[in-house]
Amino acid sequence: MKTLKVHSNQGVYDIYIGEHILxxxxxxxxxxxxxxxxxxxxxxxxxxxxxxxxxxKNLNIPISTVSFSAGEENKNxxxxxxxxSEFANKNLTRHSLLIALGGGVVGDITGFAASVYMxxxxxxxxxxxxxxxxxSSVGGKTGVDxxxxxxxxxxxxxxxxxxxxxxxxxxLPDREVKAGLAExxxxxxxxxxxxxxxxLSMDYExxxxxxxxxxxxxxxxxxxxxxxxxxxxxxxxxxxAIEKYYKYTRLNHGEAVxxxxxxxxxxxxxxxxxxxxxxxxxxxxxxxxxxxxxLEIPVIDIIPLMVGDKKNTVDAINLIxxxxxxxxxxxxxxxxRLKEIFR
Amino acid sequence: MKTLKVHSNQGVYDIYIGEHILxxxxxxxxxxxxxxxxxxxxxxxxxxxxxxxxxxKNLNIPISTVSFSAGEENKNxxxxxxxxSEFANKNLTRHSLLIALGGGVVGDITGFAASVYMxxxxxxxxxxxxxxxxxSSVGGKTGVDxxxxxxxxxxxxxxxxxxxxxxxxxxLPDREVKAGLAExxxxxxxxxxxxxxxxLSMDYExxxxxxxxxxxxxxxxxxxxxxxxxxxxxxxxxxxAIEKYYKYTRLNHGEAVxxxxxxxxxxxxxxxxxxxxxxxxxxxxxxxxxxxxxLEIPVIDIIPLMVGDKKNTVDAINLIxxxxxxxxxxxxxxxxRLKEIFR
Numbered sequence: 189m190k191t192l193k194v195h196s197n198q199g200v201y202d203i204y205i206g207e208h209i210l211x212x213x214x215x216x217x218x219x220x221x222x223x224x225x226x227x228x229x230x231x232x233x234x235x236x237x238x239x240x241x242x243x244x245k246n247l248n249i250p251i252s253t254v255s256f257s258a259g260e261e262n263k264n265x266x267x268x269x270x271x272x273s274e275f276a277n278k279n280l281t282r283h284s285l286l287i288a289l290g291g292g293v294v295g296d297i298t299g300f301a302a303s304v305y306m307x308x309x310x311x312x313x314x315x316x317x318x319x320x321x322x323x324s325s326v327g328g329k330t331g332v333d334x335x336x337x338x339x340x341x342x343x344x345x346x347x348x349x350x351x352x353x354x355x356x357x358x359x360l361p362d363r364e365v366k367a368g369l370a371e372x373x374x375x376x377x378x379x380x381x382x383x384x385x386x387x388l389s390m391d392y393e394x395x396x397x398x399x400x401x402x403x404x405x406x407x408x409x410x411x412x413x414x415x416x417x418x419x420x421x422x423x424x425x426x427x428x429a430i431e432k433y434y435k436y437t438r439l440n441h442g443e444a445v446x447x448x449x450x451x452x453x454x455x456x457x458x459x460x461x462x463x464x465x466x467x468x469x470x471x472x473x474x475x476x477x478x479x480x481x482x483l484e485i486p487v488i489d490i491i492p493l494m495v496g497d498k499k500n501t502v503d504a505i506n507l508i509x510x511x512x513x514x515x516x517x518x519x520x521x522x523x524x525r526l527k528e529i530f531r
Numbered sequence: 532m533k534t535l536k537v538h539s540n541q542g543v544y545d546i547y548i549g550e551h552i553l554x555x556x557x558x559x560x561x562x563x564x565x566x567x568x569x570x571x572x573x574x575x576x577x578x579x580x581x582x583x584x585x586x587x588k589n590l591n592i593p594i595s596t597v598s599f600s601a602g603e604e605n606k607n608x609x610x611x612x613x614x615x616s617e618f619a620n621k622n623l624t625r626h627s628l629l630i631a632l633g634g635g636v637v638g639d640i641t642g643f644a645a646s647v648y649m650x651x652x653x654x655x656x657x658x659x660x661x662x663x664x665x666x667s668s669v670g671g672k673t674g675v676d677x678x679x680x681x682x683x684x685x686x687x688x689x690x691x692x693x694x695x696x697x698x699x700x701x702x703l704p705d706r707e708v709k710a711g712l713a714e715x716x717x718x719x720x721x722x723x724x725x726x727x728x729x730x731l732s733m734d735y736e737x738x739x740x741x742x743x744x745x746x747x748x749x750x751x752x753x754x755x756x757x758x759x760x761x762x763x764x765x766x767x768x769x770x771x772a773i774e775k776y777y778k779y780t781r782l783n784h785g786e787a788v789x790x791x792x793x794x795x796x797x798x799x800x801x802x803x804x805x806x807x808x809x810x811x812x813x814x815x816x817x818x819x820x821x822x823x824x825x826l827e828i829p830v831i832d833i834i835p836l837m838v839g840d841k842k843n844t845v846d847a848i849n850l851i852x853x854x855x856x857x858x859x860x861x862x863x864x865x866x867x868r869l870k871e872i873f874r
Contacts, residue, residue: 265612276679304647304684307674308755331650334612336619341647343686412651 190397194404196328196346197411203325203350205396210243210314216349217247220310222285224250226278228271228298230258233290233316236356240289252278256297260436263293263332265341271301286311288347291364292320292441296342299330303345313347316356318368318392319442322375322399325350327407327420338428338436344412352400354392366479367442369395373449373473374422375402379514388476419516422508423449429493430483446474450481451530456509458529461519463512487530495523533740537747539671539689540754546668546693548739553586553657559692560590563653565628567593569621571614571641573601576633576659579699583632595621599640603779606636606675608684614644629654631690634707635663635784639685642673646688656690659699661711661735662785665718665742668693670750670763681771681779687755695743697735709822710785712738716792716816717765718745722857731819762859765851766792772836773826789817793824794873799852801872804862806855830873838866 189206204212217225225247227240234255244251254274256267275284288298288311295313302311315321331342357365369387372395376383380402386394403420410417427448430439439447453470456462474481483490494505504520511517532549547555560568568590570583577598587594597617599610618627631641631654638656645654658664674685700708712730715738719726723745729737746763753760770791773782782790796813799805817824826833837848847863854860 265608269608272684273677273679276677276683300647304643304686306683307672307685307687329650334616334619336616340619340649341615342650343647344650 190393192397192400192404194326194346194400195408197344198328198346201347201349203352203400205321205352205354205393205400207354207393209351209353210239213240213243213312213351214246216312216351217244217285220285220348221283222249222310223281223283224252224278225285225287226275226280227251227253227287227289228294228301229253229255229289230262230291230294231255232258233294236289236316240287254278258290258293260293260333263297265332265334268297268301268332271297272305275301275305280305280309282306282309284309285348287314288312289314289316290320291315291317292324295320295324296330296339297332299328299345299347300332300342303330303343308345310348313350315350315352317360318357318365318396319371321352321354321396322368323371323403325352325396326400326403327417328411329413338432352396354396357392363440364442366477367440367445369477370442370446370449370474370479372399373470373477373479374420374424374445375399376473377422377449377470377510377513378402378406378419378516381513384473387473418506418518419508421506422510422516423452425494425505425507426451426490429490432493433485433490443480446479446481447483450474451483451487452507452509455507455521455526455529456511456519459509459519459521461517462510466510466513469513488527491523491526491530494526533736535740535743535747537669537689537743538751540687541671541689544690544692546695546743548664548695548697548736548743550696550698550736552694552696553582556583556586556655556694557589559655559694560587560628563628563691564626565592565653566624566626567595567621568628568630569618569623570594570596570630570632571637571644572596572598572632573605573634573637574598575601576637579632579659583630597621601633601636603636603676606640608675608677611640611644611675614640615648618644618648623648623652625649625652627652628691630657631655632657632659633663634658634660635667638663638667639673639682640675642671642688642690643675643685646673646686651688653691656693658693658695660703661700661708661739662714664695664697664739665711666714666746668695668739669743669746670760671754672756681775695739697739700735706783707785709820710783710788712820713785713789713792713817713822715742716813716820716822717763717767717788718742719816720765720792720813720853720856721745721749721762721859724856727816730816761849761861762851764849765853765859766795768837768848768850769794769833772833775836776828776833786823789822789824790826793817794826794830795850795852798850798864798869798872799854799862802852802862802864804860805853809853809856812856831870834866834869834873837869 328346331339334340427444430444535546671689674682677683770787773787
């Protein structure tokens with residue numbers, strides 16, 4: 189088992205990474221001053237509940253559960269309010285602990301609910317997808333979507349611990365695994381070249397450890413996302429627009445990120461900003477991982493959808509481009525200029 | 532004009548207290564890095580908007596407004612989501628500024644909306660009631676009610692500035708003024724004896740300054756409300772139960788607090804904990820201020836409603852009792868014992 193300490197605006201917490209490590213839950217929860225636990229799952233992860241009750245059998249406090257229908261389309265205020273009402277009905281107090289057991293949606297919405305229920309209660313995150321393990325274990329970004337935009341409401345709120353048990357990945361569909369790997373390729377772009385080998389050998393513990401470490405380094409310097417943290421958006425401004433174009437169906441987040449990385453490289457090369465060798469480097473890596481970066485619609489169709497991204501100031505799209513591998517920069521560009529590039 | 536610096540978990544901000552001081556808005560907003568403003572009012576305070584547009588006429592940025600129906604019954608998730616959708620429709624960005632113009636409800640809900648819109652944007656509070664000026668200018672508690680309980684969801688989130696313009700109080704109904712004064716009597720109980728004279732002479736600037744200063748002292752030591760801050764709940768555990776009993780109609784918060792202070796003193800005396808002279812002291816003060824402390828139902832009827840208060844741990848009601856004036860203590864007491872006292 190590997191352990192990583194993460195600094196957040198609510199103190200320090202540990203990420204535990206390993207296989208069949210749920211038994212540490214007891215040790216993690218025992219020192220906490222809590223009076224009850226509520227486990228939040230969605231319809232995909234309910235099946236893991238029996239395993240949990242087993243691991244928690246020695247804790248002498250009430251344990252309840254609440255579940256909602258899986259899917260990004262349910263990451264909305266209605267589900268949030270449903271959870272909050274359930275917490276109230278179950279008489280959760282300020283000393284209750286939430287456990288988010290699931291992928292990114294469960295983590296995001298449970299974290300947000302934890303941050304606002306009675307103005308903030310503790311939560312532990314147990315990600316069950318590779319994407320959630322490498323992306324949402326660090327950074328404290330919680331939220332739900334509004335009809336007007338993704339993650340339009342949320343908070344910066346960190347868990348008390350993250351337990352990334354890679355044994356969950358065994359039952360994860362191949363498509364979901366690749367989605368997570370695409371997110372990891374982003375960290376390679378940001379300079380973690382030591383991820384290259386573990387990616388090819390599917391060494392999940394190492395992949396998760398190194399990705400979380402890189403993200404933690406960046407986030408610690410800029411928790412509230414006003415500067416360097418925006419580098420983590422490499423490939424994501426395109427990705428968000430692609431996901432928006434498809435109304436969050438057709439492609440998952442990781443698939444959109446893979447395409448987004450390719451487009452960010454191409455845009456950077458067109459602008460004479462990005463070293464041309466980056467193109468081959470990422471093409472080869474994606475191909476080795478069996479990840480497609482093909483966009484089936486003209487790039488120009490997604491550009492208007494990049495304008496509303498909340499990372500942008502009013503006039504320009506803030507792209508994250510690489511000068512070279514490991515050298516990301518924030519490059520403001522107008523919609524007009526970007527259209528010219530991809531025409 | 533008086534100015535008070537307040538430390539919060541989001542840095543330091545100023546409270547400006549004076550008469551006809553809205554003209555300082557320009558100076559307050561100018562140094563801020565913002566691209567647009569949205570003023571939030573309710574149906575009670577919409578009438579002040581023209582005054583505001585006048586004061587803001589020199590700021591060269593877009594100003595929009597959004598308003599909702601006044602009343603505690605509208606401090607709910609539906610109103611919150613309405614505001615958040617409006618912000619999105621008005622294209623507010625992470626660099627937009629909200630101005631909460633109104634009483635406690637407007638302040639609480641706007642502060643909460645500010646804390647979660649795009650994971651947090653800036654807001655300025657312009658309280659228009661005495662209660663809001665003395666109570667919600669400090670402490671960063673935001674929130675809305677759920678059917679299951681008051682302020683059951685919310686956040687700790689502080690404004691960038693508070694402008695308490697006492698000229699608003701001239702048009703405030705006498706009943707609302709007295710509600711604010713009852714909250715100020717609480718600070719006398721917590722030891723600010725220098726509030727006694729200003730209370731009798733209705734010196735609002737001094738009343739607001741001293742109340743905010745006391746609250747700021749307490750809150751700075753315990754922002755997240757795990758210890759000393761609970762002293763601010765003096766009179767409030769009873770008050771919340773009274774308000775709940777009447778379903779937040781009949782009595783306003785201040786009227787309930789006045790009764791709550793009397794009951795906390797009586798309970799403390801019954802327990803042999805509170806100095807008996809406190810009874811006369813507060814009776815005399817309330818009588819001079821023309822504030823009734825009469826509860827028209829048996830005390831025993833409200834006690835069961837004290838159990839669900841979020842300040843409580845599972846087994847006991849945490850009452851704030853005075854040993855003497857200026858000496859508050861947290862005293863856990865069972866529902867049974869409390870019923871015996873008031874039987």
